[in-house]
Amino acid sequence: MKPADPADWVDEAARRYPERVFLKADTGRELSYTSLHDESGRFASALMRRGVRAGERVAAQVDKSAEAVLLYVACLRMGAVFVPINVANTPAEVDYFLRDSQPRIAILRPTDLASLEPLARRAQIPHIETLGTDGGGSLAELARQSGTEFPRSKSESADAPAAIVYTSGTTGRSKGAMLTRANLATNAAALIETWRFTGRDVLLHALPLFHVHGLCAAINTVLASASGLVLLPKFDAALALKHLPQATVYMGVPTHYTRLLRLPKLNREAVAGMRLFISGSAPLLAQTHREFLQRTGHAILERYGMTEALMITSNPCDGARVPGSVGTPLPGIAVRVANSETGAVETAVDVVGTLEVKGPNVFAGYWRDADKTRGEFTADGWFKTGDLGRIDSAGYVHIVGRAKDLVISGGYNVYPKEVEAELDAVPGVLESAVFGVPHPDFGEGVSAAVVLKSGAALSETELIEVLRTRLAAYKVPKRVVFVDELPRNAIGKVQKKALRAAFRSLYRPN
Ligand code: MCA
Ligand code: AMP
Numbered sequence: 057m058k059p060a061d062p063a064d065w066v067d068e069a070a071r072r073y074p075e076r077v078f079l080k081a082d083t084g085r086e087l088s089y090t091s092l093h094d095e096s097g098r099f100a101s102a103l104m105r106r107g108v109r110a111g112e113r114v115a116a117q118v119d120k121s122a123e124a125v126l127l128y129v130a131c132l133r134m135g136a137v138f139v140p141i142n143v144a145n146t147p148a149e150v151d152y153f154l155r156d157s158q159p160r161i162a163i164l165r166p167t168d169l170a171s172l173e174p175l176a177r178r179a180q181i182p183h184i185e186t187l188g189t190d191g192g193g194s195l196a197e198l199a200r201q202s203g204t205e206f207p208r209s210k211s212e213s214a215d216a217p218a219a220i221v222y223t224s225g226t227t228g229r230s231k232g233a234m235l236t237r238a239n240l241a242t243n244a245a246a247l248i249e250t251w252r253f254t255g256r257d258v259l260l261h262a263l264p265l266f267h268v269h270g271l272c273a274a275i276n277t278v279l280a281s282a283s284g285l286v287l288l289p290k291f292d293a294a295l296a297l298k299h300l301p302q303a304t305v306y307m308g309v310p311t312h313y314t315r316l317l318r319l320p321k322l323n324r325e326a327v328a329g330m331r332l333f334i335s336g337s338a339p340l341l342a343q344t345h346r347e348f349l350q351r352t353g354h355a356i357l358e359r360y361g362m363t364e365a366l367m368i369t370s371n372p373c374d375g376a377r378v379p380g381s382v383g384t385p386l387p388g389i390a391v392r393v394a395n396s397e398t399g400a401v402e403t404a405v406d407v408v409g410t411l412e413v414k415g416p417n418v419f420a421g422y423w424r425d426a427d428k429t430r431g432e433f434t435a436d437g438w439f440k441t442g443d444l445g446r447i448d449s450a451g452y453v454h455i456v457g458r459a460k461d462l463v464i465s466g467g468y469n470v471y472p473k474e475v476e477a478e479l480d481a482v483p484g485v486l487e488s489a490v491f492g493v494p495h496p497d498f499g500e501g502v503s504a505a506v507v508l509k510s511g512a513a514l515s516e517t518e519l520i521e522v523l524r525t526r527l528a529a530y531k532v533p534k535r536v537v538f539v540d541e542l543p544r545n546a547i548g549k550v551q552k553k554a555l556r557a558a559f560r561s562l563y564r565p566n
Pocket of ligand 1: 290312
């Protein structure tokens, strides 16, 4: 059966289950599927009053709230392209996203209006509105004055983009990954099947809404299965534990699980109503998997995904959940291993190489960057993930490292190139190298080795302070070490491996 188009998820659910609860916020706010239908309709009408039409971009840097979800749902229903922006991004970063995505409308936090409106105007964005939590902001006001029905465009093509999600890359410049309606529809259907979502499920949502983990894997799966959502403003271990009894499913990054494990009250009783804990975005240590099983009786289900390909593989609901493995490809998706040097496809089991993906989950390309898009695909149309892995005899994928130069901190991707460019621009810095080493809370800690120009006097704190004005705080190195020179190989390439080895205990307590 063809999966339902994202534009129809809400209409379908509201028709079949009008009274069912879609969302409960920790503030007490509750939306049934009927209210979701009506309220998102008002947001769609409001966007249309600002001239937004199907295919146009709606950029949003807003705090997580029921209203933010309504805005996303409105975009899905009217065929507009949602462009979420991380709330941690600095004005310099937001400036780039707005200029690059050229949205019809930018939606900002009320408190950011004064600082960001001038740059949004300079980027020639026709409309700027605000959206706060708890119903504040000019867009929410406009929605309240708008009707619940809006003119529906003729059914959008399945290949039309539904969202553009920015992801940095090894070149240092962020690129917008265009995710189509078919990407969203087929991935939600595959996850419902694999994770056995039904209308009786309630997902405890503590992830941010500006990445595909919290937006697509979480919200879309709930919408497409007409299940429920308990929405927390952000991850806080104690708050999550408090709300677990209202939920049946949890999705998180490994840092969520290690922080939950630090709470003495996490035990079998606290998770009595839960049927499934899912982890992704970064490697889950086998030790975390074991400890969680011991404390709660639940084997965390690990899955693997990427902005450009949504969810790719997953351990099963029924059947072996193998610690250290990300499971098998989701229905309709194929994964293969290619030799990292030659690109030749490896057919033998357990051979390590670059993982490549093919299927209806793979994105339509980078926004306005056909060259970059071409470079990420093989000649026979497989997407090159840049992750190193092997496939075992049972078909389970194991990620063993990364071919791409990337640090994953608390589930956020940090591309060293972007951080190095900012470090190198600081007067007094000769050169720098950014790398990740084990961090007890974030999995990997973003770290920098810096060579100063002769005579320059800069402290670690000073450098970190400068970077904080340029980059989102999670990208800023937690530690900067000064070195006389960077380790290089015979052809002059910086040896990050040597830096990782030399500084692997940087975050270990003595
Ligand atoms: C916050 N900080 C961080 C991070 N998050 N530093 C390094 N890495 C991080 N991930 C910094 C803040 O800048 C701040 O610094 C301090 O830590 C505390 O900030 P706070 O806002 O309180 O953060 P937190 O609540 O401690 O957040 C940690 C977190 C959060 C809960 C782990 O980062 C998170 O929700 N991560 C999930 C990311 C995610 O959704 N990834 C999915 C990407 P200071 O105090 O110095 O100012 S999508 C993906 O990867 C693919 C598709 C996939 O497979 O899912
Ligand atoms: P992003 O670019 O934010 O979409 O992050 C995608 C990357 O996160 C992947 O290419 C992997 O490197 C990493 N990732 C996602 N899930 C897992 C996982 N379960 N284990 C290891 N790495 C993962």
